[in-house]
Amino acid sequence: MNHDNDQYDIETLGVRAGIERSQFNEHSEALFLTSSFVFNSAAQAAARFKGEEPGNIYARFTNPTVTMFEQRLAALEGAQRCVATASGMSAILATVMGLLSAGDHIVASRSIFGSTVQLFNNIIARFGVETTLVSPTDVDEWRRAVRPHTKLFFVESPSNPLTEVSDIGALAALARESGARLAVDNCFCSPALQRPLELGADIVIHSATKYLDGQGRVLGGAVLGSKELMEGVFTFLRTAGPTLSAFNAWVFLKGLETLKLRMDAHSASALQLASWLEQHPGVERVYYPGLPSHPQHALALRQQRSGGGIVAFDVKGGKEAAWKVVDATRMISITANLGDAKTTITHPATTTHGRLAPEQRIAASIGDGLLRVAVGLESVRDIQADLARGLDTL
Numbered sequence: 001m002n003h004d005n006d007q008y009d010i011e012t013l014g015v016r017a018g019i020e021r022s023q024f025n026e027h028s029e030a031l032f033l034t035s036s037f038v039f040n041s042a043a044q045a046a047a048r049f050k051g052e053e054p055g056n057i058y059a060r061f062t063n064p065t066v067t068m069f070e071q072r073l074a075a076l077e078g079a080q081r082c083v084a085t086a087s088g089m090s091a092i093l094a095t096v097m098g099l100l101s102a103g104d105h106i107v108a109s110r111s112i113f114g115s116t117v118q119l120f121n122n123i124i125a126r127f128g129v130e131t132t133l134v135s136p137t138d139v140d141e142w143r144r145a146v147r148p149h150t151k152l153f154f155v156e157s158p159s160n161p162l163t164e165v166s167d168i169g170a171l172a173a174l175a176r177e178s179g180a181r182l183a184v185d186n187c188f189c190s191p192a193l194q195r196p197l198e199l200g201a202d203i204v205i206h207s208a209t210k211y212l213d214g215q216g217r218v219l220g221g222a223v224l225g226s227k228e229l230m231e232g233v234f235t236f237l238r239t240a241g242p243t244l245s246a247f248n249a250w251v252f253l254k255g256l257e258t259l260k261l262r263m264d265a266h267s268a269s270a271l272q273l274a275s276w277l278e279q280h281p282g283v284e285r286v287y288y289p290g291l292p293s294h295p296q297h298a299l300a301l302r303q304q305r306s307g308g309g310i311v312a313f314d315v316k317g318g319k320e321a322a323w324k325v326v327d328a329t330r331m332i333s334i335t336a337n338l339g340d341a342k343t344t345i346t347h348p349a350t351t352t353h354g355r356l357a358p359e360q361r362i363a364a365s366i367g368d369g370l371l372r373v374a375v376g377l378e379s380v381r382d383i384q385a386d387l388a389r390g391l392d393t394l
């Protein structure tokens with residue numbers, strides 16, 4: 001089922017879209033561990049290399065398991081084409097290298113993944129592509145940052161770790177007006193909760209490492225969009241080789257089968273936990289798009305199906321109090337990963353955002369008392385009790 005994807009719901013697409021069976025007619029998706037593919041004749045080899053005949057050639061750029069993952073994720077995002085990559089970071093790199101040239105300019109939200117800021121400012125900048133960082137929520141600041149050679153808008157919504165919500169439709173309209181493309185890192189929502197292309201974005205980027213796997217096993221990424229835009233991204237991948245491994249693609253295919261169920265469960269538990277935290281005397285402020293107190297709650301309800309699985313909160317008492325809450329946990333994992341069945345807790349100021357200069361951290365509102373919890377699939381009562389251990393002593 002690839003030609004009639006439009007008629008199916010997202011639950012069905014997650015389970016069935018993109019399957020291509022081998023001559024053995026296996027029911028579950030096959031894992032093709034092979035680096036190259038055999039041709040029937042010299043003429044066929046020549047036709048494949050010229051692109052005159054479709055088919056697999058070499059696994060740096062063609063592998064049936066990876067293709068199945070690409071087709072399934074494209075169906076879920078409503079994209080014409082998906083290019084899978086080795087990680088979320090290489091998906092962002094492939095987007096820039098595939099679509100931009102020296103002299104081009106990027107406008108990006110200030111509230112993006114720490115490594116993405118490093119990639120733009122310290123690596124891509126060395127090749128003559130400059131980035132201006134702006135507020136995730138103030139569209140006028142984006143408008144003022146646009147230059148004649150601005151080619152890419154880059155945003156993450158909700159953002160990490162403060163869950164700020166950007167108006168994807170408004171940014172898409174401004175991008176069109178400015179001759180730029182809008183790329184949305186859809187990591188926190190996944191297509192189960194938010195479909196940026198429907199909201200007007202041109203490109204969707206994923207760290208598949210997070211919710212698409214959903215069980216913290218392997219790294220991967222993806223770039224999605226129109227056939228025309230993805231041709232540039234694919235050409236970079238084919239030539240430079242930050243390719244998704246077939247094994248990891250197979251893990252993601254199985255992850256996508258349960259994506260909708262998991263995202264609904266993550267969201268329901270996160271909302272319950274956020275509401276509880278908001279009432280706790282040791283907590284200064286809670287950041288969760290599903291709460292009416294969130295500054296962009298109404299916008300979040302318009303563009304997302306629910307609030308997602310990430311809750312951030314400021315504890316009273318700064319770093320010392322925050323570390324106390326982290327160290328008092330017995331079940332929750334102290335790790336920077338997110339989007340796992342296992343709940344994780346992070347102190348952003350000293351880990352994920354530790355490489356930022358103090359003034360950059362202040363500009364991004366990453367306070368010393370801030371904690372980020374990626375709510376997993378355990379009982380929400382047990383997650384709450386584990387956080388209460390530390391919070392109740394503050």
Ligand SMILES: *Cc1c(COP(=O)(O)O)cnc(C)c1O
Binds near residue numbers: 088113219
């Ligand atoms: C983790 C993450 C990335 C990077 O993905 P990797 O798979 O770790 O390379 C990019 N964006 C967001 C929002 C992330 O959470």
